[in-house]
Structure formats: structure tokens, C-alpha cells
Amino acid sequence: MNGAQLGSLIPLALIVLAFWFLVLRPARARTRATRTMQQQLSVGEAVMLTSGVYGRIARLTDNEVQLRVAAQVVIAVHRNAVGRVLTDEDEARMRSAGIFDSAGDPAAEPVD
Numbered sequence: 785m786n787g788a789q790l791g792s793l794i795p796l797a798l799i800v801l802a803f804w805f806l807v808l809r810p811a812r813a814r815t816r817a818t819r820t821m822q823q824q825l826s827v828g829e830a831v832m833l834t835s836g837v838y839g840r841i842a843r844l845t846d847n848e849v850q851l852r853v854a855a856q857v858v859i860a861v862h863r864n865a866v867g868r869v870l871t872d873e874d875e876a877r878m879r880s881a882g883i884f885d886s887a888g889d890p891a892a893e894p895v896d
Contacts, residue, residue, distance in 0.1 A: 822863045825849065830875050830884070834867040838883055 825831070830840050831851070839851035842858050850860050870878070878884040 818867075821869060822866055825863065825866060825869070830870040830878070831866050832868050832870060833861060833865045835865070838870070838878060 825841060825844060827841050827844060830838070831849075832838050833851070837851070837853060837859075839853040839859070841849055842852045843850035844863075847863055848860055849863055849866060850858050852858050875884060
């Protein structure tokens with residue numbers, strides 16, 4: 785290869801490097817953080833599923849989460865369905881919206 789051919793490859797290499805730094809690395813970090821969060825779930829935590837369903841973890845197994853979504857209503861989902869653990873601030877917002885009752889459990893009555 786001569787200098788002109790090598791010089792034409794430099795912009796392509798820079799584009800690939802920029803793509804890796806701006807897209808692939810952050811995506812891997814998010815995936816790793818989500819996987820860690822899903823492995824560290826515990827009974828009693830309020831969570832939101834990736835589908836947008838809110839609830840409190842009632843029981844855990846290796847691959848399954850049983851989630852209380854209303855009074856006497858428990859659903860079973862795969863751990864990978866948990867999108868995030870709610871913070872105390874999120875739980876307070878859910879209580880004020882009527883989604884969680886005053887004890888922090890999913891409300892028995894439907895929300896308008």
C-alpha cells in the first residue's frame with residue numbers, strides 16, 4: 785500500500801472507532817447494569833416491568849419473579865422482564881397517583 789491508499793483508510797478507521805465509542809460501549813454498559821440489577825432483586829422491592837406494569841416483588845426464584853400488581857393479584861414473569869427498581873421518590877409519586885396504597889403496595893382500586 786502506498787501513502788495515498790493508507791490515507792484514504794484513516795477516515796474509515798476513525799468512523800469505526802467513533803461508532804464503537806459512541807454506540808457500542810454505552811450499550812454494553814447499559815446491558816451490564818440491567819443484568820446486574822435483575823440479579824440483585826429482592827422480595828419487597830417495588831419495580832416496573834419493561835411492559836410498564838408496576839408492582840412489588842412477592843417471591844423470587846432463579847428465573848422467575850412473582851409480582852403483586854394489586855390486592856390478591858400476583859403475576860409470574862421472567863426476571864428479564866424487570867426494567868427497573870423504583871426509587872423512594874418513584875414510590876411516593878405512585879402513592880400520590882393512587883397506583884400504590886399508603887403502605888406502598890399496589891392499590892386494590894383501579895386508577896381513573
